[in-house]
Amino acid sequence: MTSITTGFVRTDLLPPQPAPRENASILGWVRANLLATPKDALLTVLAVALLLWTVPGMLNWLFFDAVWTGADRTACLTGAQGGVQPNGWTGACWAFVGERFEQFMFGRYPIDERWRPMLVAALFSLLLIPILIPKVPYKGWNALALFVVFPILAFFILHGGFFVFQEVETPLWGGLMVTLILSFVGIAVSLPVGILLALGRRSQMPVIRTLCVVFIEVIRGVPLITVLFMANVMLPLFLPTGWTIDNFLRALIGVALFASAYMAEVVRGGLQAIPKGQYEGADSLGLSYWQKTRLIIMPQALKLVIPGIVNTFIGLFKDTSLVSIIGMFDLLGIVQLNFTDINWITPVTPSTGLIFAGFVFWLFCFGMSRYSAFMERHLDTGHK
Amino acid sequence: MTDHAEAAPPDGRSLASYIYNPKFRGLFFQVLTLAITLFVGWWIFDNTTENLARSNTASGYQFLNGRAGFDIGQSLIPYTSDSTYGRAIFVGFLNTLLVASVGIVTATVIGFIIGLGRLSRNWLIAKLCTVYVEVFRNIPVLLVIFFFYKGVLGALPQVRDSLELPFSMFLNNRGLAFPKPVWGDGAILVPIALLLAVIAALAVAQWAKARQAATGRQFRTARTAFALLIGLPILGFLIAGMPLTFDYPVAGRFNLTGGSVVAPEFVALYLALSFYTASFIAETIRAGIKGVPKGQTEAASALGLQPSNTTRLVVVPQALRIIIPPLTSQYLNLTKNSSLGIAIGFPELVATGGTTMNQTGQAIEVVSIWLAVYLSISIATSLFMNWFNAKMALVER
Numbered sequence: 001m002t003s004i005t006t007g008f009v010r011t012d013l014l015p016p017q018p019a020p021r022e023n024a025s026i027l028g029w030v031r032a033n034l035l036a037t038p039k040d041a042l043l044t045v046l047a048v049a050l051l052l053w054t055v056p057g058m059l060n061w062l063f064f065d066a067v068w069t070g071a072d073r074t075a076c077l078t079g080a081q082g083g084v085q086p087n088g089w090t091g092a093c094w095a096f097v098g099e100r101f102e103q104f105m106f107g108r109y110p111i112d113e114r115w116r117p118m119l120v121a122a123l124f125s126l127l128l129i130p131i132l133i134p135k136v137p138y139k140g141w142n143a144l145a146l147f148v149v150f151p152i153l154a155f156f157i158l159h160g161g162f163f164v165f166q167e168v169e170t171p172l173w174g175g176l177m178v179t180l181i182l183s184f185v186g187i188a189v190s191l192p193v194g195i196l197l198a199l200g201r202r203s204q205m206p207v208i209r210t211l212c213v214v215f216i217e218v219i220r221g222v223p224l225i226t227v228l229f230m231a232n233v234m235l236p237l238f239l240p241t242g243w244t245i246d247n248f249l250r251a252l253i254g255v256a257l258f259a260s261a262y263m264a265e266v267v268r269g270g271l272q273a274i275p276k277g278q279y280e281g282a283d284s285l286g287l288s289y290w291q292k293t294r295l296i297i298m299p300q301a302l303k304l305v306i307p308g309i310v311n312t313f314i315g316l317f318k319d320t321s322l323v324s325i326i327g328m329f330d331l332l333g334i335v336q337l338n339f340t341d342i343n344w345i346t347p348v349t350p351s352t353g354l355i356f357a358g359f360v361f362w363l364f365c366f367g368m369s370r371y372s373a374f375m376e377r378h379l380d381t382g383h384k
Numbered sequence: 385m386t387d388h389a390e391a392a393p394p395d396g397r398s399l400a401s402y403i404y405n406p407k408f409r410g411l412f413f414q415v416l417t418l419a420i421t422l423f424v425g426w427w428i429f430d431n432t433t434e435n436l437a438r439s440n441t442a443s444g445y446q447f448l449n450g451r452a453g454f455d456i457g458q459s460l461i462p463y464t465s466d467s468t469y470g471r472a473i474f475v476g477f478l479n480t481l482l483v484a485s486v487g488i489v490t491a492t493v494i495g496f497i498i499g500l501g502r503l504s505r506n507w508l509i510a511k512l513c514t515v516y517v518e519v520f521r522n523i524p525v526l527l528v529i530f531f532f533y534k535g536v537l538g539a540l541p542q543v544r545d546s547l548e549l550p551f552s553m554f555l556n557n558r559g560l561a562f563p564k565p566v567w568g569d570g571a572i573l574v575p576i577a578l579l580l581a582v583i584a585a586l587a588v589a590q591w592a593k594a595r596q597a598a599t600g601r602q603f604r605t606a607r608t609a610f611a612l613l614i615g616l617p618i619l620g621f622l623i624a625g626m627p628l629t630f631d632y633p634v635a636g637r638f639n640l641t642g643g644s645v646v647a648p649e650f651v652a653l654y655l656a657l658s659f660y661t662a663s664f665i666a667e668t669i670r671a672g673i674k675g676v677p678k679g680q681t682e683a684a685s686a687l688g689l690q691p692s693n694t695t696r697l698v699v700v701p702q703a704l705r706i707i708i709p710p711l712t713s714q715y716l717n718l719t720k721n722s723s724l725g726i727a728i729g730f731p732e733l734v735a736t737g738g739t740t741m742n743q744t745g746q747a748i749e750v751v752s753i754w755l756a757v758y759l760s761i762s763i764a765t766s767l768f769m770n771w772f773n774a775k776m777a778l779v780e781r
Contacts, residue, residue, distance in 0.1 A: 036505060047508045205413065205414045218755070221762035221763070222758040223758060225726065226734060226751065233747040234751060238428045239431055318522075318523070321527060322524075322724070354527060354534065361523050366518065
């Protein structure tokens with residue numbers, strides 16, 4: 001046997017290679033991500049110029065030149081307009097938002113009774129937070145409490161009319177409270193009704209299918225504002241003489257009908273994505289239609305369309321602002337109403353109020369979309 | 385002790401077999417649903433007729449011939465307060481179409497730019513576009529409209545201090561005044577030439593396609609069509625002897641006279657709808673382009689296609705297939721959102737209809753007109769898009 005004599009054996013390790021250029025330093029990252037090609041460099045320069053042109057002015061207007069405290073409009077008016085600011089001044093009038101904050105939240109709800117909406121809000125958070133955290137148990141009971149018990153309880157607390165609760169009529173409700181009530185009821189109604197409509201649209205029974213298709217397509221084909229007008233002016237005509245229907249309830253019905261039609265289409269998308277084998281498998285196990293739907297189809301279908309469902313929720317939340325057109329004072333409506341308030345009429349009031357309302361809407365919608373992204377990752381089982 | 389066979393009716397089927405028969409059950413539930421629907425429908429009809437009789441409102445569409453008596457700020461066709469309600473509603477309908485069509489074009493352009501920007505390798509551009517999308521997607525469109533309205537109106541000067549722009553245009557808080565083109569004799573030649581150009585361009589496209597299929601030789605269809613569409617109308621214009629003059633707006637002490645005016649309400653609604661919808665279109669575009677499998681780009685590079693050709697010939701045609709259906713629904717959303725012009729007083733269909741409804745009390749008739757118009761727009765668009773989609777869809781074996 002001949003032994004192979006090895007000529008060379010490396011005994012020391014190779015030196016580590018330098019990190020890729022874009023991870024090595026900030027400069028490397030800038031070169032890779034901002035200045036990769038001449039075209040990129042040009043775009044970067046343009047973008048920086050745009051930022052330099054807009055951002056400082058925006059920050060000045062919003063924060064540095066803004067008025068933070070003040071009792072009335074003189075704080076936000078220039079000397080020439082009869083106020084205290086130097087001539088040529090412009091900036092946000094946060095004093096206006098600060099003074100009217102409670103009104104923006106509760107509308108014209110009596111001041112002494114405002115603990116009631118606060119109580120409802122606290123109850124709502126208490127029920128909502130555990131349902132949003134996946135690990136907390138008793139989801140079924142929690143959902144029952146949130147979607148069935150809570151709305152009834154909340155209505156009695158807010159509307160009152162019995163022992164310690166003085167009656168507060170719905171025209172006095174307003175602000176963010178109304179926006180939240182409308183969207184919560186819209187969401188709570190639209191999901192079950194939407195599921196039923198989607199099932200109806202895929203049903204084998206022609207009468208039920210036709211009714212569902214007509215409802216869904218008519219509602220989806222027209223703008224929300226016409227649905228609201230319809231609920232507002234036509235519902236009273238449809239009811240027997242002498243019956244009255246609360247304005248708030250009319251808007252609720254309009255919003256819920258509208259959201260249901262959109263939800264139905266989202267759910268239908270999920271139903272269509274379920275392979276036929278799932279239906280056949282359930283049938284071969286001898287499950288009834290409702291068992292099959294509840295235990296096999298819906299859990300998979302709804303999971304698939306979570307982004308769509310949340311998008312519908314976000315759309316619904318934004319669309320509730322339209323009720324201000326039919327004379328209700330939701331957040332946008334009450335902010336608008338205050339533009340004509342003699343105490344706060346200034347050139348900067350509308351912009352300030354609209355930016356504030358926009359920020360509140362944005363917070364809610366952005367939060368919902370982030371949560372939906374989180375849920376999507378959480379429920380992702382890795383197979384499709 | 386009871387045997388099922390004993391209880392069976394003479395025809396050999398038990399009662400239970402009817403209850404559990406899916407066909408029979410289906411029929412039963414459908415008849416039940418139909419009965420309930422008909423009953424509710426009848427109940428509503430009955431209540432409505434009674435309510436209308438009580439309030440002495442005549443039903444029917446005769447009111448459309450009555451004198452409207454209200455003014456409309458912006459109209460594409462001649463309209464005065466002496467015109468009929470029907471004409472007022474028609475003016476609103478035309479305004480809806482106008483703002484929707486210009487809004488759709490602008491929103492598509494902005495949406496494409498932002499959507500492609502989000503996919504850019506340039507970090508700063510991608511982040512800026514993301515911020516744009518996240519801001520506009522998460523606030524109500526009504527708020528955007530108000531913001532543009534207050535912003536545009538609030539910042540513009542009074543009529544006296546109108547800003548003078550080039551080409552005799554004036555900008556003030558009553559809108560943008562610009563020279564009105566007045567067409568003279570023979571101007572009809574221009575649209576005729578344009579029509580001819582369209583036909584010629586289509587014919588060239590067909591011929592080029594057939595030739596490429598037969599011989600493989602390509603033809604620069606796009607350039608030819610462009611030249612035809614621009615050149616022929618200009619030729620027609622020159623042949624007719626340039627029959628175009630302008631009616632210039634003239635600044636008076638209190639008002640501008642002459643010219644055409646675009647109302648600030650229109651500008652606000654148009655800009656708001658464009659910027660708002662663009663954020664949704666951008667997401668559609670991004671999803672479409674990301675939806676093209678990476679293997680397609682790699683295969684194109686492997687075949688030796690240039691990056692620009694890869695985009696034009698491989699990625700975009702496949703991305704369009706994904707983009708078109710959601711893009712259609714965004715266009716429809718924009719059209720429907722144009723109804724929010726009522727909030728800032730832009731006279732579109734819902735606004736003129738709403739005024740009519742308040743004046744005449746004909747709620748059902750006006751709502752039915754709204755439904756009919758919006759549903760026709762929706763259905764026409766979906767039909768067209770279904771046809772287009774079928775043409776574009778992947779043809780598989």
